[in-house]
Amino acid sequence: MQRDESSSVHIGGDVTMTGSALAGRDAHVVHADHGAAVTVAAEPAAIHRALIDLAAQIRGSAPALPNNAELAETAEQAAAEVSREHPNRTILSALMQAIGRSVGAAGSLARTVTAIHTAIDGLFD
DSSP states (O other), X not given: OOOOTTEEEEETTTEEETTOOOOOTTEEEEEOOOOOOOOOOSSHHHHHHHHHHHHHHHHTOXXXXXXXXXXXXXXXXXXXXXXXXXXXXXXXXXXXXXXXXXXXXXXXXXXXXXXXXXXXXXXXX
């Protein structure tokens, strides 16, 4: 059987479950997402816009994430924090980590979260 190495889970070389997410002893996950790159400038206004857009994407995501409303509010909290005169890096990082864990590997949402988190890191470098 030909394995799709770009997006599947292989366990012990004998089982392939495409489109599933697993974690366990000796599990090996291979995922390649070749979607368009997402970039966000490392400046407060650009990060704010990206976070507001992310909140809208989360609210409109289908299939719905388990906690869309809370997750969108978290993105809006991050947008408010980055707009402060002196944004708190620790708070922003924690909010982005929470969002990242919640969206998991949800394609464009995951790329957007990573781009925003990278921009936030650049803001403080």
